[in-house]
Amino acid sequence: MDDKSMLEVYPNPIILQSEGLLKYILETSVYPREAETLKELRNATTKHPLGFMGASPDVGQLMALLLKLLNAKKTIEVGVFTGYSLLLTALNIPRDGKITAIDPDRKSYEMGLPFIKKASVLHKIEYIESLALPVLDKLLQDPANEGTFDFAFVDADKNNYLNYHERLIKLVKIGGIVAYDNTLWGGTVALPEMAVSKPKRDWRRCALDFNKAISKDSRLEIALVSIGDGLTICRRVC
Numbered sequence: 001m002d003d004k005s006m007l008e009v010y011p012n013p014i015i016l017q018s019e020g021l022l023k024y025i026l027e028t029s030v031y032p033r034e035a036e037t038l039k040e041l042r043n044a045t046t047k048h049p050l051g052f053m054g055a056s057p058d059v060g061q062l063m064a065l066l067l068k069l070l071n072a073k074k075t076i077e078v079g080v081f082t083g084y085s086l087l088l089t090a091l092n093i094p095r096d097g098k099i100t101a102i103d104p105d106r107k108s109y110e111m112g113l114p115f116i117k118k119a120s121v122l123h124k125i126e127y128i129e130s131l132a133l134p135v136l137d138k139l140l141q142d143p144a145n146e147g148t149f150d151f152a153f154v155d156a157d158k159n160n161y162l163n164y165h166e167r168l169i170k171l172v173k174i175g176g177i178v179a180y181d182n183t184l185w186g187g188t189v190a191l192p193e194m195a196v197s198k199p200k201r202d203w204r205r206c207a208l209d210f211n212k213a214i215s216k217d218s219r220l221e222i223a224l225v226s227i228g229d230g231l232t233i234c235r236r237v238c
C-alpha cells in the first residue's frame, strides 16, 4: 500500500496530527521497520469488502514495544479481523508464547491466515470463533486463569469495552497491560454531539463513557495516547 492510500484508509480524520506529520512519522519510523509479512497482510486486506480496518501500523509499532518491554508470553486479543494486530503480537512474543484470539468473523481471520502461516507463528495462536464476552467469562470460571495474562489488546465492539475491561483486569497479572484501540473515535470525543455524523454518535458516547470510567479506575496506571485512532494503555497495579 502506498503512503497516500494508507492515509486514505487511516481510520478517521487525524485531528491531533496533521497529515504531513503523520506521513512523516509513518515514512521515517514505521514503514521502514514494519515486518514484510505485516505489510503483505495489510496490503491484502485492502481487498476485504470492509477495506483495511486493522490497527494502524504506528499503533502496531507501539504495541510491539510494549510486548517486548513486558516480555509478554501469554496474551488475549479481542477483535481479530484479518489479523494485523494478531500477527504483530505473534511476531513479538517468544516461540512458546500463546495468544487467545477471539472474533466471530472466521472468514476475515482466514483471509489473513496465509500470512500468519508464512511467518511461521500459527502455533502461537488459539483462534476462537465467538463473541468475546462468553469466552472471557469461561476463562474466569477457572480461577487458575486469573492474573495469568501478560497483555490484552481490545479492538472490537466499543459498546462492550467496559464489559471487557471488568473481565480483562482480572485475567491480566499485576504489572500486565490491557490496551484499547479507537478510544478517541476519530477525534469525535472532543466534538459536540451535533457536530458528529449520526452513525458515529453511539460509539462516540461509548468512548466518552469508557474514557471517563478508566480515568477513575484506581486499579490502573493509564495513558490515553493520541496515536492512530487513540490507544488507551492500562497497566494493572493492584
Ligand SMILES: C[S@@+](CC[C@H](N)C(=O)[O-])C[C@H]1O[C@@H](n2cnc3c(N)ncnc32)[C@H](O)[C@@H]1O
Pocket (backbone or CB within 6 Å): 053, 054, 055, 078, 079, 080, 081, 082, 083, 084, 085, 086, 102, 103, 104, 105, 108, 130, 131, 132, 133, 155, 156, 157, 160
Ligand atoms: C477493527 S476490527 C479488528 C482489527 C484487528 N485488531 C486488526 O488489527 O486487524 C474489529 C473486529 O471486532 C470483531 N468483533 C465485533 N464484535 C465482537 C465481539 N462482540 N466479540 C469479538 N469480536 C468482535 C469484528 O468481527 C471485527 O473483526
